[in-house]
Amino acid sequence: MLRIPTKHTSQRQPRLAYECAVGELFGRAPIYDTIFSCVSPRTLVRIGRSCRTAYAASKDFSHRAYNIHRHLSRFLSEPLNFRSLQARTGTLIAGSNALQFLDRTFYPDSDMDLYVHPGHVREVLDYLVDKEGYKFRPDSTQPKDYREIVSDEWDGTQIRDESLDDDELLLYYQIRGVESVLSIERRGRDGLLKIQLIVCETSPFDAIINFHSTCVMNFIAFDAAYSLYPVGTFEKRETLSVWRARPLHDLTVEIKYGERGFAWISTLPAGTSPQNSPFYPFTDRTVGDRYTWKLPLDTRGVALRSQMNPSSSVFQCDPVIYNGWALERVQYGMGTVYKTIKSSVFRYNYTTTNYKLNFKLWLFAIEQGFLSRILLENNLLEKESWPWYVDTIVA
Known part of the structure; x- marks a missing residue:
C-alpha cells in the first residue's frame, strides 16, 4: 500500500535524512577515522559536540589516536x-x-628527550639501562661509565638559592636550566633508537619553557600531556621564536621545523595583544590554565608515588602543574620570564610570575628551612624524615 506523506511527516524528512547521513559518517570507524585523521585537535572536539553519534565517534577515535602506551612502545x-x-x-x-x-604524526629520525629533576637522574638512567637494555653513549667530554658523573646519592637538605634574586645563567647547550645531556642507545625493530636525558639544573619545566620556539613547548607527564600554545601550534601551524643566545646564522632549527610544516615567526609585531595572538603575550600563565591544552591520560596500572616521609604531603599529580610564566618582549624579540622558587623545603623547584607569592614562599622557606636545619644539626631530625612541602605551591 502506498503511503502518502502528511504535512507532519514531510517536516521530519530533512531531519531523518540528516540523522541517516550522520549515522553513515560517524557510525563506522573506517569512515570517521579517515575524517578525524585529517582535522586539527580543536576541530575534532568541535565535531564531537555536534551530536551524540559524532561525540561517540570522536571519543572512540581519540582513545586510539592518543594511546600513550602505543606511542611509547617504539622506545x-x-x-x-x-x-x-x-x-x-x-x-x-x-x-x-x-x-x-x-x-598525531611521526618523524622517522627523531629521538626521545627526557627531562629529569635533580636527584632523579641516576634512578632514571639505571632503569633504562637495566630494564630496557639501553647503553650509555658518552660524548667526547664524558667518561665511559655514567656512574662516574651521575651519583646515586643526592642530598635534598642542602641549601639552595633561597634569595629573592633570580640570577639565572645560560648554561650548556644554550638553553637556560640545562646542566648536561646524557645519551643512551639501543637497537630496535626500526633501527637505532636514541634517548637523551636532559639533566635539569632546576626543573624540567624551567628548561622546557626556554626551548627555541613555542611549537615544542609540549610535554608528557605520567598523568597527562600538555601543550602550552595549542592554537598557534596545531591550528595556525606557527611557531614563535623564543630568544636565546645562539648564532644568528644557525638556521638548523628553522629549517627542520619548516620542513615539518611550521611557519617560523621571529617576533610579534608592535601592538600585538593577548586577545589577537595565539601566543597569549603579556599574560601571566600557569600550566593547565584556560590557554593550555591538557590531555588526560589513562593512569590505570600506574604505580603512583608513595609518601616520601611521614612529614611530607603527598603528590596527587605531576608537580609540573605548579609552574607559571609569561611571554614578554626581551632583548631581541620575545622571551619567557618568571621568578624561580628554589628551596630545600620543597622537593622540587618551581617558577612563577606572582611576585607576591614568590615573596611569601621565600619567607616561609627561610623560616622553615632554618628550623629544620637546626633540628638536623642537633640530631633531632634525620635526613630521611626531612619535611618536604608539596601543595604549598600555587603558581
Whole structure:
C-alpha cells in the first residue's frame, strides 16, 4: 500500500535524512577515522559536540589516536612501568616526541628527550639501562661509565638559592636550566633508537619553557600531556621564536621545523595583544590554565608515588602543574620570564610570575628551612624524615 506523506511527516524528512547521513559518517570507524585523521585537535572536539553519534565517534577515535602506551612502545618495551617511573620521579617527555604525540604524526629520525629533576637522574638512567637494555653513549667530554658523573646519592637538605634574586645563567647547550645531556642507545625493530636525558639544573619545566620556539613547548607527564600554545601550534601551524643566545646564522632549527610544516615567526609585531595572538603575550600563565591544552591520560596500572616521609604531603599529580610564566618582549624579540622558587623545603623547584607569592614562599622557606636545619644539626631530625612541602605551591 502506498503511503502518502502528511504535512507532519514531510517536516521530519530533512531531519531523518540528516540523522541517516550522520549515522553513515560517524557510525563506522573506517569512515570517521579517515575524517578525524585529517582535522586539527580543536576541530575534532568541535565535531564531537555536534551530536551524540559524532561525540561517540570522536571519543572512540581519540582513545586510539592518543594511546600513550602505543606511542611509547617504539622506545620502551614496558611503557606502563616507565610511566610508573615518571610518577615517582616527575620526569617529563618533551621536545619533538611530545609534539608528535599531540599532533598525531611521526618523524622517522627523531629521538626521545627526557627531562629529569635533580636527584632523579641516576634512578632514571639505571632503569633504562637495566630494564630496557639501553647503553650509555658518552660524548667526547664524558667518561665511559655514567656512574662516574651521575651519583646515586643526592642530598635534598642542602641549601639552595633561597634569595629573592633570580640570577639565572645560560648554561650548556644554550638553553637556560640545562646542566648536561646524557645519551643512551639501543637497537630496535626500526633501527637505532636514541634517548637523551636532559639533566635539569632546576626543573624540567624551567628548561622546557626556554626551548627555541613555542611549537615544542609540549610535554608528557605520567598523568597527562600538555601543550602550552595549542592554537598557534596545531591550528595556525606557527611557531614563535623564543630568544636565546645562539648564532644568528644557525638556521638548523628553522629549517627542520619548516620542513615539518611550521611557519617560523621571529617576533610579534608592535601592538600585538593577548586577545589577537595565539601566543597569549603579556599574560601571566600557569600550566593547565584556560590557554593550555591538557590531555588526560589513562593512569590505570600506574604505580603512583608513595609518601616520601611521614612529614611530607603527598603528590596527587605531576608537580609540573605548579609552574607559571609569561611571554614578554626581551632583548631581541620575545622571551619567557618568571621568578624561580628554589628551596630545600620543597622537593622540587618551581617558577612563577606572582611576585607576591614568590615573596611569601621565600619567607616561609627561610623560616622553615632554618628550623629544620637546626633540628638536623642537633640530631633531632634525620635526613630521611626531612619535611618536604608539596601543595604549598600555587603558581
